[in-house]
Amino acid sequence: MSVWKNEKFWCVVAGVVGPTIIKKILKAPKTREYAVKGLAEGMKITADAKAAFQDMKDEAADICNDAKNQAGTK
């Protein structure tokens, strides 16, 4: 039986080559560039979401304040 047809052989090869390729990919400048970009996008989305949420809370507080003024409880 040819070694090339042996499944176990290919598993060993995959076990040796796989991590090397993954390491290469992780260390590649492009990967880093995409990761930084992705993180920055994520951070911006979080910041925008926080700002939007704070806007909503502020507006709700203002409406509440107006209602209190109208009801004469403030």
Add this chain to the structure above:
Amino acid sequence: MKFRIVYDKPGRIRFRAGAYAFERVHEPRIHKACVSEPYVQKAVVHSENGGILLEYEDGYREQVIDFVQNLNVANLPESEPETDYQLQELDTRFKNRLAFMIARRYLSKLLIPAPIRTAHLIYRGLKFVAKGLNCLGEGKLSVEVLDGAAIGASILQRNYESAGTIMFLLNVSSLLEDYTKARTRTALTASLAVKVDKVWVVRDGVDVQVRMQDVQVGDLVRVRSGSMIPVDGTVTEGDAFVNEATMTGESQAVHKTVGKSVFAGTVVDEGSIVVSVRAVSGNTKIQKIIELIDRSEDLKASIQSRAERLADGIVPFSFLGFGLTLLFTRNITKAVSILMVDYSCAIKLSTPISVISALREAADRNMTVKGGKYLEEFALADTIIFDKTGTLTKAEPKLERVIPFGERSEEEVLRIAACIEEHFPHSMARAIVRGAAERGIDHEEEHADVKYIVAHGIATTLDGERAVIGSKHFVVEDEKIAVGEAEQKKIDELAGAASVIYLAIGGSLAGVLCISDPPRDEAAEAICMLRERGIKHVAMITGDSQKAAERTAQLLGIDTFFAQVLPEDKHRYVEKMKDEGRRVIMVGDGINDAPALAAANVSVAMSDASDIARETADVTLRSEDLRDLAELRTLSTQLMERIQANYRFIVAFNTSLLAAGFFGLLAPSTSALLHNLSTMAICAKSMTPLKQN
């Protein structure tokens, strides 16, 4: 600063500068700058959207807009966050975390795929299991063990919904507890900080202003009238009257001359001194005391809270039920369902809510209580010990009586005494001057220069004759003024327990002035009210004479008193009473009371107490009314009754659910629904105010 005005009504305006206008670190600086403006009443700053909300006095709209327009964040000085800002921050953080927890629980079901959600739940569940195993390893059969067992069993049975609910409720209860602790601590420690930014340092004979952080040990710092002494040190020049109330609780200023020690946090009332720095901020005595108190607080915190003890009490029964069910039914699912009855969640959730509600009620009534366990101790105490001066009395000496001798009238003696004493900033002197004013006696300057003899009295010349006024030691022994037997007898008879000030003119005794420190008007009523509310034993500790203590005890109906007690011995009396099996409340005001306050089961500081006493004490009264103690007793007793009632309800209701489920009367889903509804109902009820009877 560039901004949009998004809300503009009279007295309230909201600016929005956008998400990146300033950083979170700038928030306290902007807040401080805003509230420093005289017309700004309230400021709320958010870096998330660059929002600044200002509430201001009517008519200042233009100034407010100008102020925000000219606000340059980069130029604002660094500063410690104000207490108000810190409290706002705590509130916001608590609300956000609570919102996040609720959102995470319900949104994750919609957004996250089930396998990932389950993996995450198992990961979180394992933490609870590990905590339970830890407790078990230490030989404790506590709620943590039950929680761990219930969560672990739910996960093993693949009942992830139940495991999630238990963990969610436990997290909410722990969040509530942390929030209460942090809020109380922030509000209380604020008063102790020595807030001095810049000081005057004497260098080569010239006063130079330097920043506080640049002051070194050995520097000479000049402190003038009205300023706080920022360092510990020794007086090297000048003299001054220093108010050491922050350290000692005594409102009477102490005369500090060259060579005497002064401490950070005390205030120069009158005079100017140069202090050689012995310790700067961080190493000062006031800081050391704060650290000491911090450590003792940690010790106290190790005592389990009432809620935990109540919940812990049920744990063995849960495991017993589990064992019996397994034994009789041989059905593991039914047995595990016993562990799943979640008594502890409802107890652990409703108790902090009841306590927070009671703490808020106490705060509304001008009483600050540092934690739930102190309310519990206050409810259980059977003995109360009062410090006398400043607690049962106002520490404001009062002129009781004037006894004239020779040919002088009572009015004349008082007029002369007030005339001499008005130059002397001493509490006894002030009592004489006030006494003269109350009796409508005018006193013009008739004497020559006055000479203070520290801790003794005053000497001057009046119409060519030497006049001296002061203690018996000064007048009789130092000045050799003779006091006849008949005169002494009259003084002993009429003065009673009061302190006596002697006045002699031209070598003979002109008269004496009797000064006493009367009890607070409401003291007797407060003691009576405390007895009605279950306090069995009332005691008093004082450094005063036996006679003075006896009189106060008689006036107020106090059972036991300890007179002539040295400040450092006060705590021994508290410990002695505790050894006799009593649960003791100690009420005090000065730094000398601090060890006694720490030794008691629960301690109370009066509103005008020293900062150290306020920090050491578990309860602080913000009004001067001693009747608040009785009110606090009522509140704490009602809180305990509520916790007990909740406990009984939770145990009875959940046990009936358990039994109904066990005998097949209720479906498990109905049981779970009723259980959750009852938990919510009991929490809602716990939020209602405890009504005063």
